[in-house]
Amino acid sequence: MRFNMALVLAAILAIFPFVANAQEKPVNDLLLMEVDIGWFRLLGEETVSFVVDDQVSDGCWTSVDATKTAVKLQFIRSGYTVIDEISDLGAIIRLQGMGYKTSTGQCISTVSVDLWIRDYGTYTRAADGIDSSITSIFFRELMTFEYLMSGGPSASSRRIKEKLVEMSQEMLVEMSAKKHELKEAVAKLPDSNGRRFWSDKLRQF
Secondary structure, three states: OOOOHHHHHHHHHHHOOOOOOOOOOOOOOOOOOOOOHHHHHHOOOOEEEEEEEEEEOOOOOOOHHHHHHHHHHHHHHOOOEEEOOOOOOOEEEEEEEEEEEOOOOOEEEEEEEEEEEEEEEEEEEEEOOEEEEEEEEEEEEEEEEEEEEEEOHHHHHHHHHHHHHHHHHHHHHHHHHHHHHHHHHHHOOOOOHHHHHHHHHHHOO
16 A cells, blocks of 8 residues: 655654644653554544455455445445545555355355554664664554355345345444544543643543
8 A cells, every 4th residue: 555655754743743842841741551542543533444355355345336335325424525536644444255155056155344543653863872763654554354254156245235234233333432432541540630621632532
């Protein structure tokens, strides 16, 4: 997947404005345990990109376009703007199907709905009094729902569509719950400038 490096770097700087010039400005740092801060990337995010990875053969999934439309509708109803291209920023929803028809004429398929975000990591080593670091920007899977199904080919496409719509609904519920968990985790921390700062930011979403 390709993306505009300049835009992504700008987004990272916008998310962490307190990093720059840290020695001269107060730093509102917090430590959360057992919380994936990748969910910060989705707070306030209203746009999701949609991609389909169709690896189902032998006519076992002929309703790909209808399935994509039905799943997109779930996100639109939940207040998201959906686009059909990979955005340089924002979340990515991938619908994936892998399957085939067996020698007995049955369709076996594994279908999934995946939520991806762009993340980054930095590795730093010190030598001769100088800190040298490498930063990588990459795609990371934040959540996935997967299901294995089998059955006759006449009903396979319909069942795949219904299952992907069902899993997208489950994902939307879980996304909302994860955002709420993040807010609760920050609210439970001891009072500090950092907690007040992030609690105020989280209340905006």
